[in-house]
Amino acid sequence: MSIAFFPGKFQPVHLGHIVTLMNIYDKYDKIIVGITEDRPELLSMEERISIFQRIFKHLPKISIMEIKGKITNSKDLSHLPKFDVCLSGNKSVIETLNKMGLKTNYIERAKGLGYSGRAIRSLVDN
Numbered sequence: 001m002s003i004a005f006f007p008g009k010f011q012p013v014h015l016g017h018i019v020t021l022m023n024i025y026d027k028y029d030k031i032i033v034g035i036t037e038d039r040p041e042l043l044s045m046e047e048r049i050s051i052f053q054r055i056f057k058h059l060p061k062i063s064i065m066e067i068k069g070k071i072t073n074s075k076d077l078s079h080l081p082k083f084d085v086c087l088s089g090n091k092s093v094i095e096t097l098n099k100m101g102l103k104t105n106y107i108e109r110a111k112g113l114g115y116s117g118r119a120i121r122s123l124v125d126n
Contacts, residue, residue, distance in 0.1 A: 005083035007034035007071055007093060011042050013051045020107065021062065024087060032081050034067040072096045
């Protein structure tokens with residue numbers, strides 16, 4: 001059984017995240033979406049978990065979990081789920097996990113209108 005781990009802040013959850021998950025869905029037996037803590041928050045942890053659960057409720061291979069802290073700040077990753085490969089469009093996450101000997105795969109972030117968390121956050125901040 002192949003297990004993919006897809007971590008992120010998901011601040012906010014947007015169409016790019018959903019498109020990415022749908023693009024990788026058939027490639028793995030299980031996909032764990034790991035939502036990391038983030039400050040300042042646009043959406044609470046509970047809101048982000050709820051959004052993903054509602055969107056993917058009919059796709060049994062996707063599970064959602066909270067990840068304490070940030071992956072890139074961790075020296076000990078024992079709080080992460082067991083997985084075969086971490087999929088991320090965040091080069092810092094890829095580098096951190098590679099240094100710890102974990103298998104990673106850089107995935108291009110979905111491109112298109114409304115797919116950038118940074119762009120969305122800048123609109124909210126204005």
